[in-house]
Amino acid sequence: MTLRYTLGLAASLALAATAAAAQEGQRTFSSGYRFVEMSGEELYNNVCRACHMADAKGATGAGAYPSLSANPNLQAAGYPVTMVIQGRRAMPPFGDMMNDAQIAAVVNYLRTHFSNNYADIVSAQDVSDARH
Numbered sequence: 001m002t003l004r005y006t007l008g009l010a011a012s013l014a015l016a017a018t019a020a021a022a023q024e025g026q027r028t029f030s031s032g033y034r035f036v037e038m039s040g041e042e043l044y045n046n047v048c049r050a051c052h053m054a055d056a057k058g059a060t061g062a063g064a065y066p067s068l069s070a071n072p073n074l075q076a077a078g079y080p081v082t083m084v085i086q087g088r089r090a091m092p093p094f095g096d097m098m099n100d101a102q103i104a105a106v107v108n109y110l111r112t113h114f115s116n117n118y119a120d121i122v123s124a125q126d127v128s129d130a131r132h
């Protein structure tokens with residue numbers, strides 16, 4: 001094995017490791033990341049479910065994740081919109097990782113599933129207004 005070959009191999013291994021790390025990083029909530037999912041269901045499953053659980057009933061353990069199921073706090077649509085944009089305490093803010101349409105979609109999904117039956121629909125414009 002020549003020295004040149006050894007160096008080349010080391011360099012390509014390092015490159016592969018960097019690419020893998022970058023790909024893994026995409027699933028964390030790091031700043032600069034933007035979700036690509038567009039439907040409320042996909043967004044709920046890929047983002048919210050991790051803490052609020054598949055049935056939206058939340059969990060207690062290392063942390064307390066409130067139930068979003070049959071939740072009267074969701075009646076005023078502006079409340080979940082603001083929660084998703086800004087977060088609060090152990091709930092991370094997603095305002096920089098989702099656009100207005102995505103936030104509207106996940107809030108509409110939440111407010112019409114999991115025993116929540118709020119008929120008024122949040123628009124992307126509502127989310128935009130809530131940001132300002």
Ligand code: HEC
Pocket residue numbers: 043044047048049050051052063064065066067068071073079080083084088089090091092094106107110
């Ligand atoms: C990293 C965990 C985590 C993720 C992910 C998460 N939440 Fe939360 N959420 C929390 C915690 C913790 C609270 C309680 C915040 C507090 O104590 O003030 C909360 C509170 C809420 C509340 C307020 C509930 C109430 O009754 O006051 C809403 C609404 C909510 N989350 C919606 C969502 C939605 C929608 C998503 C996905 C876009 C989401 N959350 C993702 C952890 C999370």
